Amino acid sequence: MTYFSDLGLAEPLIRALEAKGYTDPTPIQLQSIPALLQGRDLLGIAQTGTGKTAAFSLPSLHRLAANPKARSNASCRMLVLSPTRELAAQIAENMRGYAKFLNLSVQCIFGGIPVGKQARALVGGCDVLVATPGRLLDLIDQRALTLRNVEIFVLDEADQMMDLGFIVPLKRVSNMLPKERQSLFFSATMPKAIADLGKQFISNPVRVEVTPQATTAERVEQYVCFVNQSEKQSLLSLSLKKGLESGEITSALVFTRTKHGADRVVRHLNAAGVQAAAIHGNKSQAQRTAALGAFRKGTMPVLIATDIAARGIDVTGVSHVFNYELPNVAEQYVHRIGRTARAGADGVALSFCAPDEKPYLRDIERLTDVKLATVPLPENFSQEASRLPAPARRTQAEMDQDARRDERDARGLGGGRGGARGGGNGRGQRPNNNRANGGQGRDGQSRDQYIRNERIADDRRATAPRPAGFNPLAAEDREARQHQPQGDRPARSEPRGDFRPNDRGGDRRGPPRDRSNAPRDRGERTERPVQVHRDAVRPAGAKPRSDGAQGGQPNRKPGGKKPGGGGGGQRRWG
Secondary structure (H helix, E strand, O other), rough: OOOOOHOOOOOHHHHHHHHOOOOOHHHHHHHHHHHHHHHOOEEOOOOOOOOOHHHHHHHHHHHHOOOOOOOOOOOOEEEEOOHHHHHHHHHHHHHHHHOOOOOEEEEOOOOOOOOOHHHHHOOOOOOOEEOOOOHHHHHOOOOOOOOOHHEEEEEOOOHHHOOOOOHHHHHHHHHHHOOOOOOEEOOOOHHHHHHHHOOOOOOOOOEEEOOOOOOOOOOOOEEEEEEEEHHHHHHHHHHHHHHHHHHHOOOOEEEEOOHHHHHHHHHHHHHOOOEEEEOOOOHHHHHHHHHHHHHHOOOEEEEEEHHHHHHHOOOOOEEEEEEOOOOOOOHHHHHHHHHOOOOOOEEEEEEEOOHHHHHHHHHHHHHHHHOOOEEEOOOOHHHHHHHOOOOOOOHHHHHHEEEEEHHHHHOOOOOOOOOOOOOOOOOOOOOOOOOOOEEEEEHEEHHHHHHHHHHHHHHHHHOOOOOOEEEEEEEEHHHHOOOOOOOOOOOOOOOOOOOEEOOOOOEEEEEOOOOOOOOEOOEEOOOOOOOOOOOOOOOOOOOOOOOOOOOOOOOOOOOOOOOOOHHHHHOOOO
């Protein structure tokens, strides 16, 4: 058996590992650490929970400590990029623990908190910087950070980086990094697009693959229950309530596809007497941190999460994973159920499958090569479901707001059934495999451009001043604003002309235009004036006739300016 002490790590690192109770390296650590100590680039294929953080942290900290350097202002020696805030904070916390007995500083930056505070923390520089791409580029653009001194670069969860549309920011970061550096590239899966991205960061790497791609945790019992969409909430409430009361469930992680779907699940669970909280992109950073902290401590037994928020989070002791909605991307299922059965423990994954989700189930079983065992609905399910209390009734404005948000989610990162994981039409539907350029969003924009523009628009709408009692969905408010007086002009009581919808969903005033060549009624005239092309041949010295029969195409309308005409005359409409 091999121990950490046999891998050639520095004594302070061995002491830190012993303080944590770690003695035996995992397979990925055993294969990665010797190569990284030699300064080789690394391409690692491993799921979360396999020990990736220690695999790149321990040898990197060893190299930094063996070659001490004075810290440079607004710079770092090691950069670790993570796709989500929670994962970045988790990596930084682990690295601080490993560097406990070393004179190395670890800083972590991500969105959701004031950028000024983070910029001040980087003034004197640091040894290790863990960051999300967006906030990293914000600080670089503000000249609060430079990457010219980076010696070790780590890109973690590369496949999720591409799913979130970070391809363009990653290319920007790549161009800023020094050419002479050690690069580490980690991904749970390695399709061609991810491999092509890796070539931009690593050269002649050591390839480490500890598990076959797209395999699920071996110690997870996987089940599926076929249920109607309208019955899912009752089934989840009953399952959690009974499981927590009997002690069969110690802590459970529930996955939904949309952020507002997660909030609805929390409301129903709390009404049924089940303590639950949600983490997703619409929650503030303080709310997300508090919910995750309570879940880790066990004071909050149920956590509802979206795929993005929960990706890469390491929480020990999760006994059950519930797929309230099946993921529309099969690989996400692997990441979801990987939250349980960690550190040698057993786990249970139960998926709720509605009739319209059966194609997703077939994709999952094809990818994982596992046939999920079917479990029936509980006995007397209808009677017990009918006795569940409903959450407090919500106002119409709240329901309308959720409907709009769900529509935005449906075409966003969690919406619509897409094909492969990659670019697509909209923010979530991905019917093509064009991951190399991040995919195309709406109106031909790339996904990261579309997401950025949507966030900017949402921020502007949220901060725009609103009159008291303003309701954007009220038809009477729209009508009142439409006929509001302007200046000294009195308001119109009736709209001018006939209103009929146009092709843009609005209204168009007046009768429809006659685009035919048929004569139109203009009083006594029924014939249109004859018009001759301006290049028509006419006798020399002839003046243009008033009826427009000769002299070229008339070029002005009644009431317009009289332009000079060819041949010394003025062309007029008859």
